[in-house]
Amino acid sequence: MSAGLGLISQLSPLAQDVIKKATPGITPEALAIAGGSIVAISAIFNGLGRLFWAWTSDFIGRKGVFMTMFVTQAALYIYLPQVANVTLYTIAACYLLACYGGGFATMPAFAADSFGPANIGRIYGLMLTAWGCAGVAGPLVFSSPAIKPVALYVAAGLLIGGFVLAMSYKKPSKA
Known part of the structure; x- marks a missing residue:
């Protein structure tokens, strides 16, 4: 979320x-x-x-969608500072924001699949709190002109971390 919100804050x-x-x-x-x-x-x-991405998650699973989004976004965030072509930049920005929206739309289903529909309110509330924290952190990192390219690499690192977490994720067992 920090990567997407940071990019949105500095996209123009x-x-x-x-x-x-x-x-x-x-x-x-x-x-x-x-x-x-x-x-x-x-x-x-x-x-x-x-x-x-919400539709795709019905076919490849929530975990598969997040892993795909994380790894492809990380590659684009690493590539973005080198882009000098406006069309390529626009395509990359569109894909990155499609993933941001896709992650936001797929999170509730992932939470329901993992913790059951009865717990979605409590779990999703925590997820939105984390999103709010990311909403503060991401734009702060991205808005510093001195570290603009570095912020993109930090975002890529966060996305790689998300990929590793998604890859190692196992649905909680019922108690």
């Missing part, structure tokens, strides 16, 4: 960095419009990702 400035490199001499107004357009397009994928 990061996009504008790529756009400036690809289009020297672009006016500030055109740069702002282009950056905002990438944010708007990727927001659509945030919504579509919620549908796609």
Whole structure:
């Protein structure tokens, strides 16, 4: 969650960095419009990702979806600082936000599968509390201009950690 929220908080400035490199001499107004357009397009994928990944989890399982999202996102976060092409950046941003939305949409089903529908309220409440903490931490890390590329690598590291946790996850046994 920190990786996705951090990216969302800095998506336009990061996009504008790529756009400036690809289009020297672009006016500030055109740069702002282009950056905002990438944010708007990727927001659509945030919504579509919620549908796609939740649907996919019905076929490959919740754990499989999270493992797939974590490992592919980690690779893109490592790749993102090197992207100099606006189209490739937009595709990467759209995929990353589709995964963010997908994770958010798949979490309740994962919790229900793991702890039973009767416990979803308590468990999901804790998950949303963690999401809230990530909502503070991610944007703080991403907003520091001195560590902008490093923040992407930190996000990749967190996602790799999430992959390892998902890989080692076993459904709790009934007491």
